[in-house]
Amino acid sequence: MRGAMSVTFRVHLCFFLLSLYVLKGQSRYLEEHEITPERVLSLLNSELKRELSDEFVYRRPLRCLDMLVVEGQFTFMADRPQLSCAAFFIGEPNELISIQYDAANIDCAGGDFIKIFDGWVLKGEKFPSSQDHPYPLYERYVDYCTTGSSRRVIRSSQNVAMIFFRIHSAGSGFTITVTKLINPFPCNVISQTPEGSFTMVIPQQHKNCSFSIIYPVEIQIAELSLGNLNDVSLKRSPWGCAGTGDFVELLRGNGMDTSKMVPVADLCYSFSGPAQMKIGCDNTVLRMVSSGKFVNRVTFQYRLLHQHELEKLRGNNLEDFCDME
Template sequence: MFSKSISAISILLLVVAGAFHVARAAIANDHHQQQLINEAANILAYEAGAKTSFAISREHYQPITDCMFVTSESGPFSYVSTSNSDDVCGIYFLTDPDRTVEIHFDSYDVPCDHRGLLAVVDGWELNGELFPNEGDHILPIKDRVTEFCGKNRWYRSKKIFTSSQNAALIQYRVPLRGRGFVVSARYPKNPRPCNVLSVSTTDPFTLRNYGKRINCTLMAVYPGTVQVIALEVGSISPSHSVARMTETGTLRKCDTMSPQDQVQIGGSRDLDTTKLDVIDSICGIDSKSDIKESVPYDVTVVRLISSGYCDNSVTVAIRSIIDNDMLEAISGL
């Protein structure tokens, strides 16, 4: 990635201020049509429509004017440098949990000889921290970042990149006035979502491993209450020709009882879930679980750890901690 990372001040605006203001706005809206929006800072916009169409005329380009820009729209988006600054900026794409992000560079003019650079990240990066982390992703870090520069016009082949989850990032440095790029996005269905950056403060989501040896993480960038709705972690997959276990209820302290198949609930101060502070670890078979855990951290995390010998799943909802005084105390706003 870029040697010069996005500034810590901008990161705090996105992760801390943005998360808390967005959570307050979402809670105030109708729960069936809520939009995670902070228009003043342009920090986070979640909109359901116009996710697949590229049939937009050039005069309808959406100009990118903020260094930290988050969107779930299709675009097309245009960036034109207004100075010779070598600041590094980012476009953060976020979509539904069961979709991926497909990024199309329609054209770009980013001179290599002026240290111009474009980078596409499979996931989100903030201040050197990655989501999903290396241990939870199907690809090594070196295969999740593509850097390039130069010039590509409309009549040439587009550069296309597809993420592994519902979040992706373009980082760019265009230190020459008048140069830039045009980019669009599509959001194809993901039949087996694993790692998910939450876009809702109410909707439940099911993490599952599909019988594979893989870790899957649901992350929300706000302090929240995790409600476990259903749990099936530790039952043997039918492919192993062993009968499923009967309901055991929710078992606790599974980090010592069943470390290879468990659900970790916790929080962190940034996107790196390897630094997760685990509040609870659970496993077992419970179709009517009523577990609730409050996570008073900047980031709320539910992580499903799977050995590959079990067909694991957990259904949870992460609801924002709605008490304003508590939010302000945690965020320091």
């Protein structure tokens, strides 16, 4: 799924970054005035196109607002007070993010901080949502000023993570090393690319997994295998698929928190597709809910909607909410 990001995705992501709400919902404005949408798009492109050999350790300065898709060592050194900074990390769907503190020279008592978050925060909304993440929200924030050297390495639970930091004095900063780890059963993914295919498997574990695509797409489910199909006592619940304990749902919306998104369809019986739908939202999510009693599996593919398809969707729908077909 490697490749250049689509212009649509980059614009969406740039908008998200520049309207960032950080630190558990407290609104702060980015104070890096030199950052422009064009600069963010440029750094996203340069990061995605970079291919590194296994022997080479990539090193570069970390920006106050940054996006990192490659492994390497990154150093932030303040040349003036930087009071609202954030760096986003993203890997392939089957990767986890590992962040190691190599050095830190900050004044915690003076109000400086470095906080790593297990997931992303965009516009005040968190991915994965509290419903889908294995840890409570307070455990997903790791504060360097609180933990110090006792937690030099922090590993994400999915293919995205981020770091917030505030530094008051010029000359203060920190260095981190970012590596990627293989995740044999990916759960909760943000796609890097505007098109691709993926198979999500939940092997008899009681959890929810979401695959987020942050642009308007056509999504096509090729195959859905739910273990409850073999349960002869299974009956249709009056509460729909949610009452079965094992199901897949499609969600649409313009934010990141799946608990705030609108259900489009739910599927609780195995089938071989294709079943497809076009969704003209900023975010389309395929979410699998598993009771832990069965092995559940879904295979799907997706592609970016063309401009004429978006215009058709919007022309057929009078609602203010994002459109679908």
